[in-house]
Amino acid sequence: MTALIDDVRCEALFVSHLQRSQEPTAEVIRAEVLATVDRLGEAGCAELVAQEFGEHPDCAIGRMRWARTAVRFAFAA
Template sequence: MTAVIDDARCDALFVSYLQRSQEPTAEIIRAAVHATVDRLGEAGCAELVAQEFGEHPDCAISRMLWARSAIQSAFTNGAG
């Protein structure tokens, strides 16, 4: 179950307004994930991720790698 939740969080961060260059804190990442899921829903986030991978696979890969790493850091130790 945790993997499914992490996947949804990664999708939400991927399609959020946050950028790696902003060096967001864990608190900002968690807030962005919650706001994006509230706005788009989990299915909406997944649809936009698929669209980006279809249109810009070269950029999408590095963004998803960042999102996965950021989610792991922001939601560890019971945070979130």
């Protein structure tokens, strides 16, 4: 179950407006993830991730790496 939750969080951060260059805090990341899931829903986040990987695979890989690292940092138990 935790892996699925982490996947949704990563997808939400990936499609959010938050940028790595902003050097967001854990609190900002958590808030952005929750707001993005509320706005788009889980399926909407997944759809946009797929679209970005289809249209911009070169950029999407780096952004997803950042999203995974940031989610681990922000939601560490």
